[in-house]
Amino acid sequence: MQLSDSTYSEITTLCKQGDALVEAGDLDLGKQKYISALRLLPENHREWEAATWIYVAIGDVHYRLQNYDKAFKCFFNAVQCPKRLGNPYIHLRLGQLHYEQENFEKAADELTRAYMGAGIDIFMEDDPKYLEFLETNIEI
Template sequence: MRDGRRNKKTVNGKLSPRFAKKVIRKTAKGNRIESYGNAKRAEKIWRRAYNAIPEPKNQFEQSVWLEIFLGDIFFSSQIYAEALPFFQSAYSNISGKGKSNPYVHLRLGACLLETGQHDEAIDHLWRAYQMEDRQFFRGTDLKYLDFLKSNLNLSM
């Protein structure tokens, strides 16, 4: 207790408005720093924000964005085995924000493919494709779209 007030992170199963704003500010700060090319420093800021979110983290939608950012740090460095758990956590978030996000499916599918889990990769890459279409794959390595096409006999 500080000054007679409790510093609560959650209210009724959600992050308190005050704490949620703090997480959003830290996330935005990490985004700014990362946009200037300092991924290591951004990662530290995102990790602090992520670690501050109470357990179970998959209960809070704010976790999804931080998991995406942290996963992308490893994905862009081609450390797919490290990126994979972040995208799996984002996908399994009970808020539904991960399951309805085509980017989560794309990155999860890519990580699964890169770690040799082809059947699961097909499932998530197909979901990303269904949610968006092949244009969505343009900013990524086309091998993921080619893999999907060859495994589902798609003519695109």
């Protein structure tokens, strides 16, 4: 299934605006742009590929705000959408969120998946504690 060109264009415009706002430090307004984009998807929005990256964007905002429960829900929703399996970035965030919730077994599993999919570079922009934790679980 594909979105209409006009709906897809509107969604991508809102997400680009959200990205710019988040990059400028206005996380709440950026999140509102992403939510507006999500609302443009037809019913059963989890069936649309766009929902995957919109949920990731919203989840990232919550992660940066240290709203780990909300971030986890967003990333959990993202894995219910198309093209999510094997996505190293989604596995990275899920691993980090499991770590923050002290669910270390699942954290190790998800962080390993991120490492296997993208290598060590995927860990370089975040707190080194996640890579240090992973190094206690697998040989890097």
